Amino acid sequence: MCAVHPDTTGVFDRLDFADDAPHEQVVFCQDLRTGLKAIIAIHSTALGPALGGTRFYPYVDERAALTDVLRLSRGMTYKAAIAGLKLGGGKAVIIGEPARLKTPALLEAYGRFVETLNGRYITAGDVNTTSEDMDIVGRTTAHVVARTPRNGGSGDSAPLTALGVFHAMAAAAETYWGTADLTGRKIGVEGVGKVGYNLVGLLVDAGAIVSATDTNTAALGRLAAAHPSVSIVDSVIDADIDLYAPCAMGATLTDVSAAGLIASVVCGAANNQLAHPDVELALHQRGILWVPDFVANSGGLIQVAGELDKRSREETTAQVEKVGDTVGRILQRQREHQILVGEAARDIVIERLRSARTPGPLSPVLPPRSDSF
Structure with a gap:
């Protein structure tokens, strides 16, 4: 009989998901020939097939x-629902160092695993995967979007993700400062990869005073060459700025960083920005407006949904620009109900999921409506 370490958590007994709807399906994928180790998580298909990108990352374990x-997959359910899309939430991660392991053979092996799900999960690019990679994945599965335009896809989703974040910022600014104009606002962008780089360009064009940081020196070099007015700094989260834009990995907002944050507004592209849910209350108590990440960064998902629906680029861009309208409605609901902003957004999501269909074996039971603070 095997002893179980008391700290061990699996898929079914995770305390960090105890207050949320359970995942429908989690698939562990391994291909010894190529070195592929991947996990595909389908959180919900209540509104449609689960769609979410593939992240290639050297996780510690x-x-x-x-x-x-x-x-991430749970966040995709929320993102699709809040954006009004007929899609569910899913995500995949490939474990390992992409510079060493990412090969066409590995990506093809991954595509074969995606294909076994028969369209319940549709994949796309994410951190350390590109549209060119999705072209290769598409050799072995039909269930992939955001391929290059020459291969029938809508291409890199970073520009439209950044556009959605920009409009979310403008809506938050209008609520907090009374104007959506970002001219002269001091904005710190943390992470200038695919999305952060595009966001900085939009902010510079809007007249914002931008500072930026990243652990990748090459990314900083590219940014500095394109936008010499941007200040390259070691850190932005603790800087004297008006708006903090986390655009790298998640969980940068902790008890400590929230207590030391000078910025009045937080709005960025990173997923899962809060280290734990109570950080949202800590920010609120300090008078800091946080725009939920699954709302602000929905532009990329809107793009690939448009690809599936055969909408034009112009139609999709117009829908992404409405992310700001969504933020405005959430903030209005927050004021009317005197609840946290995140709660207002999640309540909208839950209402849409509840109305989608009667829960069945592949449709999670939803949590009760959140309480006010």
């Missing part, structure tokens, strides 16, 4: 990878 994919 498999438990960290599992935690990430469960959180």
Whole structure:
């Protein structure tokens, strides 16, 4: 009989998901020939097939990878629901160093695993995967979007993700400062990869005073060459700024960082920005407005949904620009009900999921409506 370590958590007994709807399906994928180790998590198909990108990352261990994919896939359910899309939430992670392991053979092997799900999960690019990678994945599965335009896809989703974040910022600014104009606002962007780089360009064009940081020196070099007015700094989260834009990995908002935050507004592209849910209350108590990440960064999902629906780029861009309208409605609901902003957004999500269909074996039971603060 095997002894179980008391700290061990699996898929069914995770305390960090105890207050949320359970995942429908989690698939562990391994291909010894190519070195592929991947996890595909389908959180919900209540509104449609689960769609979410594939992240290729050198996690410290498999438990960290599992935690990430469960959180990310849940976030995709919320993102699709709040954006009014007929899609569910899913995500995948490939474990390992992409510079060493990412090969066409590995991506093809991954595509074969996606294909076994028969369209319940549709994949796309994410951290350390590109549209070119999705072209390769598409050799072995039909259930992939955001391929290059030459291969029938809508291409890199970073520009429209950044556009959605920009409009979310403008809506938050209008609520907090009384104007959506970002001219002269001091904005710190943390992470200038695919999305952060595009966001900085939009902010500079809008007249904002931008500072930026990243652990990748090459990314900073590219940014500095394109936007010499941007200040390259070691850290932005603790800087004297008006708006903090986390655009790298998640969980940067902890008890400590929330207590030291100078910025008045938090709005960025990173997923799962809060280290734990109570951080949202800590920010609120300090008078800091946080825009939920699954609302602000929904532009990329809107893009690939448009690809599936055969909408034009112009139609999709117009829908992404309405992310700001969604933020405005959430903030209005927050004021009317005197609840947290995140609660207002989640309540809208839950209402849409509840109205989608009667819960069945592949449709999770939803949690009760959140309480006010």
